[in-house]
Structures are given as C-alpha cells and as structure tokens.
Amino acid sequence: METTAQGQDIAAVTTSSIAISKSQRCKGVHAEEQVRQIYRKLAHAWGPQHWWPADTAFEVIVGAILTQNASWTNVERAIANLRSADV
Numbered sequence: 001m002e003t004t005a006q007g008q009d010i011a012a013v014t015t016s017s018i019a020i021s022k023s024q025r026c027k028g029v030h031a032e033e034q035v036r037q038i039y040r041k042l043a044h045a046w047g048p049q050h051w052w053p054a055d056t057a058f059e060v061i062v063g064a065i066l067t068q069n070a071s072w073t074n075v076e077r078a079i080a081n082l083r084s085a086d087v
Contacts, residue, residue, distance in 0.1 A: 054079075 054060045059079055066075040 052060055052063070054063055059082075062079060062082065063075050066078055070078070
C-alpha cells in the first residue's frame with residue numbers, strides 16, 4: 001500500500017479528495033470552489049511537493065512558459081543565462 005507523507009492510504013485520500021457530494025453541489029458550490037476544495041485536501045494530505053526546480057517565482061514562470069516550446073535542457077540554459085545577467 002502506497003501512503004502519503006502523513007501515512008494515509010493514497011487511494012483513500014484521492015477518492016475522498018475528489019468526491020464532491022451532491023449536497024455540496026446543490027448548495028451552490030461552484031466549480032472553482034470545488035477545485036479549490038480538492039486542491040486544499042490534496043495539499044493537506046501530501047504536503048509540499050517541491051517538484052519545480054526553481055529558486056524564485058520568476059524562474060517558475062519563465063520555466064513554465066519556455067517548456068511549452070523548448071526542451072528542458074534549453075530551458076535550463078535560458079534560466080542560467082538569465083541568472084548570469086541578473087534578470
């Protein structure tokens with residue numbers, strides 16, 4: 001059985017996190033709020049992931065944009081060049 005950082009069963013956390021009850025939908029919980037609820041539950045269960053290799057928010061943004069049309073190797077080079085130029 002695979003578990004989260006907090007030792008919870010992954011399948012149970014994922015299923016309970018994604019399930020939004022009919023009563024919640026009827027109470028006017030909009031799609032955006034449903035997504036936020038799911039995100040909060042998953043973030044609580046899994047904790048910080050630290051999966052994006054960046055030192056600043058600017059690098060995350062630049063990397064996210066560049067990866068759409070460039071290989072990761074070239075993205076890393078571009079970010080290194082921006083660091084060297086103090087951008």
